[in-house]
Amino acid sequence: MIESFLEHVLDGGTTEVEEAVRKAAAAEIMPRFRRLADHEISEKKGPYDLVTVADRAAEEHLTRALTALLPGSVVVGEEAVHADPGLYGALRGDAPVWIVDPVDGTRQFVHGDPGFCSLVALARHGEVLASWTYAPALGELAVAVRGRGATLDGRPLRCGSPTPGAVxxxxxxxxxxxxxxxxxxxxxxxxxxxxxxxxxxxxxxxxxxxxxxxxxxxxxxxxxxxxxxxxxxxxxxxxxxxxxxxxxxxxxxxxxxxxxxxxxxxxxxxxxxxxxxxxxxx
Structure with missing residues (x-):
């Protein structure tokens, strides 16, 4: 099951994960965007390190959905690792790992700024195999698969090079x-x-x-x-x-x-x- 799913993803089969990421955002993040109460926001290490009920709920949602897609996989999520730092060691293990940041840019999310996203990566033995970057308030989804390129909303992405002499x-x-x-x-x-x-x-x-x-x-x-x-x-x-x-x-x-x-x-x-x-x- 593990090997066939990894092959499926590396062959471009990312739709199931895309759907899971979109559903988590629709269920747990966007209903709370610009609607957070004060008691739904707290600090972890200081005023620039915030967490909200949306972060925790979205990570729990993604953990259930992603491990169901790939039985035998584990999740290294920002909020779970904050509660139990030992979970981070799974990145060095043999099981496939879903690396999850449910709301990247929590400060922006808290302030009602649309510049936040959900990040999911699938890795094994320290190598990232695929990734999903979803900005629900901006309506953008970027996907990358190792060896197969990167897309934004289905269109190929290319960095290009800076203009010579430009700042x-x-x-x-x-x-x-x-x-x-x-x-x-x-x-x-x-x-x-x-x-x-x-x-x-x-x-x-x-x-x-x-x-x-x-x-x-x-x-x-x-x-x-x-x-x-x-x-x-x-x-x-x-x-x-x-x-x-x-x-x-x-x-x-x-x-x-x-x-x-x-x-x-x-x-x-x-x-x-x-x-x-x-x-x-x-």
Missing amino acids: LEVATSHPDYTTPDQKRALLGLVTEGVRPRPCGSAGLEYLSLARGTLDATAFSWELAWDHAAGLLLVAEAGGAQTTVTGEPFRITGGNTLPFTAARDAATAERIRALLAGAPAGD
């Missing part, structure tokens, strides 16, 4: 989520020809990269639910990624941070070099 727009980590060393690394982006800005929903920043409306990201945290779906989306759209030491980002963790994803390999190397404090090309 590079780079979405970066919020200062509240960076260590002093990471802040110093990110200061390398304050240079001629680069325009850094704080990121919004990580999933939607990756979608912007894949569609060629953002040039790069520079992130200083490595939680798999924020990055797994988007990194595959960018890769299948022709983009590139690297950590500051030049090694590929691993969803299982232990990465040297910050890391970057970009529209092409040359841009990724330029951002990596700036983060490392060296002129691009050194």
